[in-house]
Amino acid sequence: xxxxxxxxxxxxxxxxxxxxxxxxxxxxxxxxxxxxxxxxxxxxxxxxxxxxxxxxxxxxxxxxxxxxxxxxxxxxxxxxxxxxxxxxxxxxxxxxxxxxxxxxxxxxxxxxxxxxxxxxxxxxxxxxxxxxxxxxxxxxxxxxxxxxxxxxxxxxxxxxxxxxxxxxx
Numbered sequence: 001x002x003x004x005x006x007x008x009x010x011x012x013x014x015x016x017x018x019x020x021x022x023x024x025x026x027x028x029x030x031x032x033x034x035x036x037x038x039x040x041x042x043x044x045x046x047x048x049x050x051x052x053x054x055x056x057x058x059x060x061x062x063x064x065x066x067x068x069x070x071x072x073x074x075x076x077x078x079x080x081x082x083x084x085x086x087x088x089x090x091x092x093x094x095x096x097x098x099x100x101x102x103x104x105x106x107x108x109x110x111x112x113x114x115x116x117x118x119x120x121x122x123x124x125x126x127x128x129x130x131x132x133x134x135x136x137x138x139x140x141x142x143x144x145x146x147x148x149x150x151x152x153x154x155x156x157x158x159x160x161x162x163x164x165x166x167x168x169x
Contacts, residue, residue: 001037001040001041001044003044003085006041006044006045007084007085009026009029009030009041010026010045010081010082010084011082011083011084011085012025012082012083012084013025015083015101015102015103015104015105016103016104016105016106017105018105019105019115019116022082022115022118023115023117023118023121026118026121027121027125030121030122030125031125033122033125035126035129035130038122038123038125038126038129038134039122039126039134039135041122042122042123042126042134042137043137045081045119045122046119046137048077048081048088049074049077049078049081049119050141051092052077052080052081052088052091052092053077053141053144053145054092054095054144054145054146055144055145055146055147055148055149056095056146056149056159057076057077057080057091057092057095057144058073058076058144058149059095059149059151059156059159059160060091060095060096060098060160060163061073061076061113062149062151062156063156063160063163063164063167063169064098064111064113064163064167065110065111065112065113065114066169072114073144074119075114075115075116075118076113076114078114078115078116078118078119079113079114079115079118080113081118082115082118083101087101095160096159096160096161096162096163097162098163099160099162099163099165099166099167100162111167122134153169156169
């Protein structure tokens with residue numbers, strides 16, 4: 001599986017697609033794949049999750065949602081992957097650019113950039129077909145890369161001016 005094929009499979013059709021629609025879309029796209037292709041897809045997904053395991057990205061998620069758990073941050077990174085390669089790379093290069101995203105999925109009127117279990121779809125399909133789990137792909141990191149963001153409002157405004165302007169706290 002090429003990187004282009006991976007990005008075609010994970011990218012949402014529209015920014016405000018619901019979690020349910022997005023999970024169904026990914027399941028539909030992955031269903032025709034062979035077990036070997038599902039394993040390759042999973043490796044690509046894990047690679048992008050590792051690449052985005054950065055304190056700078058977590059800081060942007062914190063400004064946007066107040067996220068404070070590693071589990072929630074994983075769901076946020078799955079959301080970033082679902083935006084497609086262009087947005088994903090843009091946010092990795094400058095997490096504050098997430099403020100330029102034209103629309104967000106909303107929950108109770110607030111941005112909800114999380115995708116629960118999006119990273120598990122390929123593994124579930126693989127297990128259903130093969131009767132055992134996908135080979136484990138280690139994350140390789142115990143903590144996000146880089147320096148932890150400073151969560152004081154003054155420092156967040158300095159580090160993430162666009163996000164703080166669009167989503168004041």
